[in-house]
Amino acid sequence: MTLVLVEIDAGGVIEVSRETLTFARSLGDLVDAVVVGDLGDAARDQLASYGVRTVHHATGEAFDAYAGAAWAAAVQAGLRASGATHLLAAGTPRGMEVLAHVAAREDVPMAANVLSAEGSDPIVVTRQVVGGAALEEMRLAQSPTVLTVAGHAVEPRPADAPGAADVVDLAVDVSEADLVARVVSTEEPEPDLSGGLRSARVVVGAGRGAGSADGFGELLELTELLDASLGVSRVVTSLGWRPHHEQVGQTGSRISPDLYIPCGISGAIQHWAGCSSAKNILAINTDPDAPMVTKATYAVIGDLHEVVPAINAEIRRRRAG
Template sequence: MILVLVETSLAGDAVEVSREAVTFARDLSAAGGGVPIDVVLVGEPSASLVDELAAYGVRRVHALTGPAFEAFSGAAWASGVLAVRETAGSVVVMAAGTPRGNEVMAHVGARAGVAMAANVLSFGGLSPFTVTRQVVGGAALEEMQLSQRPAVFTVAGHAVEAAPADAPGPAEVVVETPAVAEADLVARVVSTEEPEPDLSGSLKSAKVVVGAGRGAGSSDGFGDLLELTELLDASLGVSRVVTSLGWRPHHEQVGQTGSRISPDLYIPCGISGAIQHWAGCSSAKAILAINTDAEAPMVTKATYAVIGDLHEVVPAINAEIRRRRG
């Protein structure tokens, strides 16, 4: 049996990367002869969430409840996942490659005494079970054998496209309250804050993303970029240095420590393309780079490039779009 940790949004539905992880699990199940897929999540799910997971081919939903699961704790969640795994007999335990998913699976692997593969893109042979994963911030790929059981890994964002099952059935809900040691609650979330509103839309699901880096110059240098974002009905994404300097909020950051995006078009402006940023945008279908440096990594990897100052190029693009739209 395959067990998938599913993360939910504040609205109570499964986050996109968790739906991708379940889709990945379904492909793995098919390769293994159709072994069942169960999911484990925190809190009692709504009827709509259960229906959603059932549509993705999930057989059973294990809901972790109790005081230990009221706030996030990587160790406590891992304890709950392992408790479900022991009763369900899972041979594979996996999650989406989010900060929480990677943390929980690292605890699961350590406690089970097996290796954990992070950011898996695909799987190969089943005997031995072989996976290909991203390493060095996505700059290289590594083939890794997971010969021990359970096989524990996380799925890289956008490794597969989330899709419902062809012939789904109903999903059973099992509410569980496993015992959690006090030591597992030493490190836990004690408070949360709402992020600043993303006025340009959801970055991770955007079809077009306009990127901004150090080349913006200052916190006042985003006017033309924001106009382009509005004209293209796009989202704004920025490099780590932009958020570090306080020019833009962190939720707009693209990269290894930010959001991983896969738009139809990414327009990075004034972004050199450090490996950490590339890890977050390499899944874009097309990249149009605007940069003064023709040798910048982002320019050399881009589908198309314009060599020039973004403060000259972007206003010209905006003017042409406005002209064509009358």
């Protein structure tokens, strides 16, 4: 039995959790889910379509505000109820945190950002390290095996045969200590902060090639024309040219747009870790050998300050026509 900690938002089961359910089925065992907090009919139906047998559902006062340790207690109750020997979550901040709590409490290892798993005794996983620039093969010899699945390691795919997704309420023993580190308030994010960047369909990227804090005019114009979000490399935020919430990379946002247009970005590992999930990349760079150019789908060789205004003009010309 494999148990998956599933995260749910207003739109139902989040994409990376659906990817994780797909990954879980590939391990060959039956799949149960554990959900903490609101579930909803739409999410339950999605879980059924992804082949989930039983949904272990934790609700109650202890889960009204997020506490990593309390969620871990719920997941542990799910482990006992399901008899699962594998525990998975998506490699989101919540998924990483809650499974790290569970691994510490169960005194077993945890593998973060797993791409694939092979064998059964022990399972050997391959996971991303150094921001995805290297891989590590890691043995998970103890039960339960605890791992988080890297974003976009697999395509989310419903099961051939849907599961029953019977919802069973979990009895969770949450101690006072589990609630000490608990969210006491949540403020709505400002509309332009990184949430929009992470879910944007098109992202225009800017790196050192922008030249200065004043060098973003034409890039912002292209962003506007394409109804896109602006993402920048670390050097841009380090130099104070743009705010940190626009940073794409290992220590910024990880994006997965249909199209990413990195302009004047060489494509160092730190940045690539955040944009490698883009479906198409159209790089604009003066250096034809820059990693970003060689890894791109399309490229223009040239200075962004010449190329981008010409693109903006061409878009306006076609729209006027």
